[in-house]
Amino acid sequence: xxxxxxxxxxxxxxxxxxxxxxxxxxxxxxxxxxxxxxxxxxxxxxxxxxxxxxxxxxxxxxxxxxxxxxxxxxxxxxxxxxxxxxxxxxxxxxxxxxxxxxxxxxxxxxxxxxxxxxxxxxxxxxxxxxxxxxxxxxxxxxxxxxxxx
Amino acid sequence: xxxxxxxxxxxxxxxxxxxxxxxxxxxxxxxxxxxxxxxxxxxxxxxxxxxxxxxxxxxxxxxxxxxxxxxxxxxxxxxxxxxxxxxxxxxxxxxxxxxxxxxxxxxxxxxxxxxxxxxxxxxxxxxxxxxxxxxxxxxxxxxxxxxxxxxxxxxxxxxxxxxxxxxxxxxxxxxxxxxxxxxxx
Numbered sequence: 001x002x003x004x005x006x007x008x009x010x011x012x013x014x015x016x017x018x019x020x021x022x023x024x025x026x027x028x029x030x031x032x033x034x035x036x037x038x039x040x041x042x043x044x045x046x047x048x049x050x051x052x053x054x055x056x057x058x059x060x061x062x063x064x065x066x067x068x069x070x071x072x073x074x075x076x077x078x079x080x081x082x083x084x085x086x087x088x089x090x091x092x093x094x095x096x097x098x099x100x101x102x103x104x105x106x107x108x109x110x111x112x113x114x115x116x117x118x119x120x121x122x123x124x125x126x127x128x129x130x131x132x133x134x135x136x137x138x139x140x141x142x143x144x145x146x147x148x149x
Numbered sequence: 150x151x152x153x154x155x156x157x158x159x160x161x162x163x164x165x166x167x168x169x170x171x172x173x174x175x176x177x178x179x180x181x182x183x184x185x186x187x188x189x190x191x192x193x194x195x196x197x198x199x200x201x202x203x204x205x206x207x208x209x210x211x212x213x214x215x216x217x218x219x220x221x222x223x224x225x226x227x228x229x230x231x232x233x234x235x236x237x238x239x240x241x242x243x244x245x246x247x248x249x250x251x252x253x254x255x256x257x258x259x260x261x262x263x264x265x266x267x268x269x270x271x272x273x274x275x276x277x278x279x280x281x282x283x284x285x286x287x288x289x290x291x292x293x294x295x296x297x298x299x300x301x302x303x304x305x306x307x308x309x310x311x312x313x314x315x316x317x318x319x320x321x322x323x324x325x326x327x328x329x330x331x332x333x334x
Contacts, residue, residue, distance in 0.1 A: 063290060089293050
């Protein structure tokens with residue numbers, strides 16, 4: 001019973017499951033391993049393109065995890081490791097693409113959609129037909145005549 | 150509503166559907182021809198120097214290095230392949246044809262066992278001027294490779310001009326490779 005509480009706490013704190021298929025992949029230094037995992041989470045697996053390098057079970061992802069760990073141990077900063085990957089695989093390797101000339105539309109799409117929607121509402125309001133003026137005397141006379149006949 | 154407005158209200162969606170449909174049809178057509186792959190990525194190597202590498206060969210092949218590829222001072226292909234890769238089998242006759250045309254093709258066996266590579270080359274022909282072996286796949290990562298086969302065109306000065314990810318076909322050669330070779334010649 002005395003063990004239960006720390007066990008439950010451990011479960012709560014457990015980190016998400018990664019695709020590390022071999023415990024030998026893990027770095028002995030825990031802080032470095034955490035950093036490597038964080039970097040891998042930001043990088044796209046080029047084989048199964050919607051998974052991160054850290055989640056994917058693909059061979060290439062395993063190789064890239066290995067490279068990340070090598071570079072972390074060699075003393076590279078997070079940014080240096082990511083730059084190393086981008087130099088080889090392009091911005092596509094980043095799951096969070098940078099803001100630049102080619103991604104400007106991607107990042108601004110929500111703003112553009114909002115503006116377009118606002119504009120559409122504005123135009124629709126302006127176009128709202130004006131209330132029809134009541135019939136004048138001559139028209140009322142004509143209507144009465146038409147109804148009579 | 151004027152008649153013009155009414156007509157445009159009918160024709161605009163029809164027009165949009167026609168444009169979309171044509172675009173979609175062209176996309177599917179190019180996918181079936183093998184000239185468009187929605188998963189393909191642009192290569193970061195285009196316009197850059199061939200990455201430095203030196204790989205061992207499967208004996209008796211001595212292997213080769215990036216300087217060997219450039220030493221010929223003429224356009225050459227670097228082709229990553231593996232015996233376990235099905236599109237590699239499909240592109241083998243295309244590579245053999247390029248060899249017959251006199252284009253040097255350098256072969257890098259990616260994560261392959263030596264006897265398997267040998268058997269593959271015996272069965273499907275050896276289009277390569279020389280082969281080397283990248284068993285750990287580290288040189289491949291420096292190329293930005295994300296699958297096999299991949300083919301890189303290097304010009305006479307050692308600059309990478311083109312990358313094709315996936316198997317080469319006659320269509321790919323005539324649509325992309327030949328015009329480039331003509332321009333480089």
